Amino acid sequence: MSTFMPFTVCSIRDVPQQRDGTSCGIMIVKFIKHLSADISLDKVDPSKITYYRLKLAIEALRGEAYI
Structure with missing residues (x-):
C-alpha cells in the first residue's frame, strides 16, 4: 500500500x-x-x-540556444 503525501501549492504574486x-x-x-x-x-x-517558442526553436537550429 502506498502512502500518499499531499503537497502544498502556493502562488507568488506578480509572477x-x-x-x-x-x-x-x-x-x-x-x-x-x-x-x-x-x-x-x-x-x-x-x-x-x-x-x-519560435525564438527558442530558431536559436536551437542555429546552435545558439543556451538552456
Whole structure:
C-alpha cells in the first residue's frame, strides 16, 4: 500500500502564470533565463508564448540556444 503525501501549492504574486496546459516548458525556460540574468519575472509575458517558442526553436537550429 502506498502512502500518499499531499503537497502544498502556493502562488507568488506578480509572477506570470501559464494560461494553458502546454506552455509549462517554455515558461520554465523563460524563468530560468530571466533569473540567471537577474531580470524580474514580471517581464515574462504569457501572451507571447508562441513567439518565445519560435525564438527558442530558431536559436536551437542555429546552435545558439543556451538552456
